[in-house]
Amino acid sequence: MTRSETHPAECRRADHHLSRRLFLQGAGAAALGGFGRLFAADNAEKAAKQQKHVILVFMSGGPSQFETWDPKTGRPTGGPHMNTQTTVPGIRFDEYMPNLARLADRMAVIRSMTSDLGDHMEAHYLAQTGHKPTNVVATAPHWLSMCARQRPAANGLPSYVVLGAEGGGNMAVPGPGFLGAGYQGLYCPGKGQGPEDLPAAGAKDLDDYRRRAALRTQLGEGYSTGRTSSAADSHDAAFGSVERLLRNRDLFDLAKEPPKRVEKYGPTALGKDCLLAARLVEKGVPFVRVQHQGGLAWDKHRRAFDSQRHLTREFDVATGALIDDLRERELWDKTLVILMGEFGRTPEILGQGSPGRNHWTKSWSLSLGGCGVKPGVVVGSTNEDGTAVKDRPVTIPDLFATFYTLLGIDYRTELEFEGRPVPLTENSKGTPVKEVL
Amino acid sequence: MPPTKLTKLKTYHVDDGAKRGPMTMSQVRFHPTERVLFAACAERRVAVWNLDDKETTVKNLTAVPGAFACPHETGWVRCLDVSPDGKWLATGGSDRRLKLWAFAGGKPADKPTHDTEAHAGWVEGLAFSPDGKLLVTGGADLAVKVWNAADLTPVKSLTGHTGFLRDAAWLPDGSAFVTGAEDGKLLVWDAKALSLVRTITFGGANEQFGQNPSLSGVHRLHVSRDGKWVAAAGGKTLTAFDLATGTPVAEDKSDAQVCFSPKDDLLATGSNNAKVVAYDSTKFVPAKADKNGKLGNPGPLPGKELAQIKLGDFSLGMRFSADGKLLGLGRADGKVEVWEVV
Numbered sequence: 188m189t190r191s192e193t194h195p196a197e198c199r200r201a202d203h204h205l206s207r208r209l210f211l212q213g214a215g216a217a218a219l220g221g222f223g224r225l226f227a228a229d230n231a232e233k234a235a236k237q238q239k240h241v242i243l244v245f246m247s248g249g250p251s252q253f254e255t256w257d258p259k260t261g262r263p264t265g266g267p268h269m270n271t272q273t274t275v276p277g278i279r280f281d282e283y284m285p286n287l288a289r290l291a292d293r294m295a296v297i298r299s300m301t302s303d304l305g306d307h308m309e310a311h312y313l314a315q316t317g318h319k320p321t322n323v324v325a326t327a328p329h330w331l332s333m334c335a336r337q338r339p340a341a342n343g344l345p346s347y348v349v350l351g352a353e354g355g356g357n358m359a360v361p362g363p364g365f366l367g368a369g370y371q372g373l374y375c376p377g378k379g380q381g382p383e384d385l386p387a388a389g390a391k392d393l394d395d396y397r398r399r400a401a402l403r404t405q406l407g408e409g410y411s412t413g414r415t416s417s418a419a420d421s422h423d424a425a426f427g428s429v430e431r432l433l434r435n436r437d438l439f440d441l442a443k444e445p446p447k448r449v450e451k452y453g454p455t456a457l458g459k460d461c462l463l464a465a466r467l468v469e470k471g472v473p474f475v476r477v478q479h480q481g482g483l484a485w486d487k488h489r490r491a492f493d494s495q496r497h498l499t500r501e502f503d504v505a506t507g508a509l510i511d512d513l514r515e516r517e518l519w520d521k522t523l524v525i526l527m528g529e530f531g532r533t534p535e536i537l538g539q540g541s542p543g544r545n546h547w548t549k550s551w552s553l554s555l556g557g558c559g560v561k562p563g564v565v566v567g568s569t570n571e572d573g574t575a576v577k578d579r580p581v582t583i584p585d586l587f588a589t590f591y592t593l594l595g596i597d598y599r600t601e602l603e604f605e606g607r608p609v610p611l612t613e614n615s616k617g618t619p620v621k622e623v624l
Numbered sequence: 625m626p627p628t629k630l631t632k633l634k635t636y637h638v639d640d641g642a643k644r645g646p647m648t649m650s651q652v653r654f655h656p657t658e659r660v661l662f663a664a665c666a667e668r669r670v671a672v673w674n675l676d677d678k679e680t681t682v683k684n685l686t687a688v689p690g691a692f693a694c695p696h697e698t699g700w701v702r703c704l705d706v707s708p709d710g711k712w713l714a715t716g717g718s719d720r721r722l723k724l725w726a727f728a729g730g731k732p733a734d735k736p737t738h739d740t741e742a743h744a745g746w747v748e749g750l751a752f753s754p755d756g757k758l759l760v761t762g763g764a765d766l767a768v769k770v771w772n773a774a775d776l777t778p779v780k781s782l783t784g785h786t787g788f789l790r791d792a793a794w795l796p797d798g799s800a801f802v803t804g805a806e807d808g809k810l811l812v813w814d815a816k817a818l819s820l821v822r823t824i825t826f827g828g829a830n831e832q833f834g835q836n837p838s839l840s841g842v843h844r845l846h847v848s849r850d851g852k853w854v855a856a857a858g859g860k861t862l863t864a865f866d867l868a869t870g871t872p873v874a875e876d877k878s879d880a881q882v883c884f885s886p887k888d889d890l891l892a893t894g895s896n897n898a899k900v901v902a903y904d905s906t907k908f909v910p911a912k913a914d915k916n917g918k919l920g921n922p923g924p925l926p927g928k929e930l931a932q933i934k935l936g937d938f939s940l941g942m943r944f945s946a947d948g949k950l951l952g953l954g955r956a957d958g959k960v961e962v963w964e965v966v
Binding site for chain 1: 666697698699702718839956
């Protein structure tokens, strides 16, 4: 499927599992000791250590930049919220983000995001695939599906897990697109729960499952013989993942976490999902998408400023704990944490009825950290009232070029769908934001 | 003769020409002795009108134009109250500040007489005591604070709420005051001992999430003229309680807003649609406990509905004048309607 197989930065199949250096290290150990099983285990562990991770916390609805990372307190556009000094001199966040303010010197903030799709679903699609829905030649995959293809998990773990759903529309959480069902994020319903409808635990149930799977494989082979069917391949891939899940059932078991760790994340659904995301990453799952509430919760057209306090506060507690936890567990340097929505909100306080802000794509904010992101950086700025980007505009393609670069994936890679080139970012546009690299 | 109907008098509107959305009134107060109306709105200043000014028509809007006064440096004014003698106006803001403004010559002074950082969070709910000597404030820091009204020196900070404070009101005899919060609780405080007398559970506490967040827990509260009843509104419900026992005595499906008339047994409530009820407290049906001790629902609010006034979605701000003859109703579109109680 990969079109630019010879591109120096494009990974080859073997790169997914072991580097050449790791392989030689392992071969040397085997030659000296001949401990084949140790060799395998050792290298699996090392390969896992090479793995980079992403935790994307998605703030569906369009978080207000004014009530998060780019407050304009005291200006006519500022609204009622106050701000608080962060650990980065001169940089202030919303008053209800004390934890993220404390961690500002560990994260980077982009205050000059600019995009052009103001509809929730189109913007969700753009912000999570890098492609506009109207421009795609093939259904674009979620970028974490793309990452799962380029950097799959070692040890048979799921490569990409989705925690929680956004019910606001069918493009809110894009699927694997043309990559096929094998790269679909493993869906968990949220609130810290694992996958639904798995066969029951226990050796007998696993045996039963394997027996049914063998029958299905046998029947499937009969169908596949002489046919080239990506649908059948996807079907097989999806079923193949179930047995892996059955073997790794305790991946999702938050009851195994000590109460003190659980407490730090707060009692909310987001807190539980952020904890589960940290647990999955710690166990080796590379890519996790966390949904912050369903129902376009950040879409604050009305009664915005009062209710925003609750939303921001739980977001701050959960994501602050996540960042602290990843750092304490020495996962920070290889885990990219992204806090973002699909766009921002209007500088003018308009509202539909009571005060709120409408959709705004011209100038908005997000935050990222870990995985080599330069800490304490604030990229770009907006003007005094936040009505326009003042300097250093960053586009969605720029953002994806940055994400892929941080993960060691060449953002100029082109994949192929039905003989047509499909770049990772739309029309291969975008330049990595060098300030955060 | 008890009142029998309400008649609309005038509409009041404020606009300083700045480009922005509707000012969205959130609290309304009448001056106790002069013909002046105040409103807190989506602004760092208070809107002020002379009740007797004439309506003008600008761009299809016929309303009495107002002015802005009592500026806070940042944020929005979240609450205000006028002292019973009419000499002082107090404002609390999301900037955490409590300001005291002298009122003379038909308007508040340009600068505050006193100005203090009152809470570690938005100041919500503010009420002068009936004798004008004390001020009570609530804050997003969950604290209830009592102040000397003359100079804003702190008297005592009280704790007990577990959610953002929303409103405060005194009993007419000054013996106690009540605070309400998003935790769904009404706390009744003794005004002399400055200690908690009673906790009343209103309920409705939930986190305000989603695209259409409700006003969770207690949003507004008020005490009846005889000091017997306290009514709380929030979420989707209005409940009246017996202040002496904390027992729910009546409920209604109106929401968000409530105020009693200081002169008659009248209660105004509702947000999108305000209604005014001449209630009959002799027909209150208190909630009863079942065999497991669980309290049931009280009876519906008994009385005669005098008016049903359509205000539009998300409208807030509701208060009777001190003589009970006027009712001010704030609207989300930045207007205040004044109705005469006849």
